[in-house]
Amino acid sequence: MIKGLVFVLNRLIYALVIFIMLLTIPNISLNFLEKKINMPSAAEITDDKKDRIIEKATEYEKPDKIEKTNITEPELIKVFNSKTNEVIVIEPEEYLKGVVASEMPADFNIEALKAQSVTARTYLLYRLKKYPEGHPDHMGAPVCSGIHCQVWASKDDLIASHEDGWYEEYWAKIEEAVNSTSGQILTYEGKIIEPLFHSTSGGRTENSEDVFSTAVPYLRSVESPYESEAPKLHDSVNMTVDEFIRKIKSVYENLDISPDNLDEKIQLGEVSEGGKIKTIYVDNTEITGREMRSLFNLNSTDFNFIQSGNEIEIVTNGYGHGVGMSQWGADGMADKGFDYKEILKHYFTDIKIVSMK
Numbered sequence: 155m156i157k158g159l160v161f162v163l164n165r166l167i168y169a170l171v172i173f174i175m176l177l178t179i180p181n182i183s184l185n186f187l188e189k190k191i192n193m194p195s196a197a198e199i200t201d202d203k204k205d206r207i208i209e210k211a212t213e214y215e216k217p218d219k220i221e222k223t224n225i226t227e228p229e230l231i232k233v234f235n236s237k238t239n240e241v242i243v244i245e246p247e248e249y250l251k252g253v254v255a256s257e258m259p260a261d262f263n264i265e266a267l268k269a270q271s272v273t274a275r276t277y278l279l280y281r282l283k284k285y286p287e288g289h290p291d292h293m294g295a296p297v298c299s300g301i302h303c304q305v306w307a308s309k310d311d312l313i314a315s316h317e318d319g320w321y322e323e324y325w326a327k328i329e330e331a332v333n334s335t336s337g338q339i340l341t342y343e344g345k346i347i348e349p350l351f352h353s354t355s356g357g358r359t360e361n362s363e364d365v366f367s368t369a370v371p372y373l374r375s376v377e378s379p380y381e382s383e384a385p386k387l388h389d390s391v392n393m394t395v396d397e398f399i400r401k402i403k404s405v406y407e408n409l410d411i412s413p414d415n416l417d418e419k420i421q422l423g424e425v426s427e428g429g430k431i432k433t434i435y436v437d438n439t440e441i442t443g444r445e446m447r448s449l450f451n452l453n454s455t456d457f458n459f460i461q462s463g464n465e466i467e468i469v470t471n472g473y474g475h476g477v478g479m480s481q482w483g484a485d486g487m488a489d490k491g492f493d494y495k496e497i498l499k500h501y502f503t504d505i506k507i508v509s510m511k
């Protein structure tokens with residue numbers, strides 16, 4: 155009798171455990187070919203969330219004086235010019251003007267341009283310290299002028315590549331952004347940080363380990379709610395279902411996928427804290443979001459598929475890897491009244507803004 159009761163109780167507990175497990179099972183089996191995944195985009199972030207960002211930002215310390223460090227800025231630096239394959243020698247602050255003007259539209263808010271100036275200077279110092287004899291890909295110079303490092307162009311090249319009147323309208327603003335933040339860099343626990351940035355996060359930035367291999371304490375996922383002006387906040391790539399299948403099969407030839415079974419064969423795997431796709435399963439084969447991004451030339455790994463008849467649309471949110479500072483998010487914050495220090499402290503977790511000797 156007691157044995158029988160224990161058996162029944164055990165079965166009940168077992169059923170309860172299974173029930174709880176079912177409730178907490180992750181979205182692995184969610185078929186997202188038909189059902190759009192519900193991920194927030196910048197445009198969809200609520201006023202409540204925006205308020206929280208504002209509250210958080212006002213908590214930031216606002217030092218009147220920027221702390222001085224023992225780090226020194228060299229008088230001259232070497233830059234490998236990727237266009238001419240020559241190493242040039244230039245003053246760092248001059249180099250920074252050419253970086254800021256290349257990496258951010260000059261009509262951005264001055265506070266966003268200042269944030270980019272500090273970021274560019276930090277990146278330069280980080281590279282100088284890491285590669286004092288030059289980067290292995292361009293020996294003799296710790297930085298190059300291409301996207302491999304941070305983009306730099308000479309003043310003449312900038313004038314030539316912009317519309318008439320650009321120099322007269324914007325150069326003083328670029329100079330002000332660099333000069334007014336002169337010598338300022340970002341550190342974490344006293345060390346110069348690697349200040350990654352990207353164009354548009356799509357509503358939330360990424361944890362570094364979800365994009366690159368290492369977890370970096372100052373490259374954490376944070377909200378980025380003011381990106382509504384970003385031209386590539388929402389975008390899409392369209393093709394026929396046959397083309398879509400052909401492309402996937404060009405890399406994974408043995409997959410059993412056809413126009414009739416796509417909706418069953420594609421399933422969502424893991425999603426990052428930043429709302430981007432880490433993995434999907436196609437016919438039970440795991441494919442990373444990054445592979446899909448490069449295969450279909452997508453703006454980001456925050457994507458969805460929408461199939462209608464023989465057409466497939468891959469809809470994307472954001473532009474770039476999503477780690478560190480969102481440039482359009484920085485401009486949006488600046489337009490909301492945040493200064494460059496608040497912007498930098500928002501996108502780079504627990505960093506300090508310090509001044510070189």
Ligand SMILES: [Zn+2]
Nearest residue numbers: 297298302303
């Ligand atoms: Zn480089």
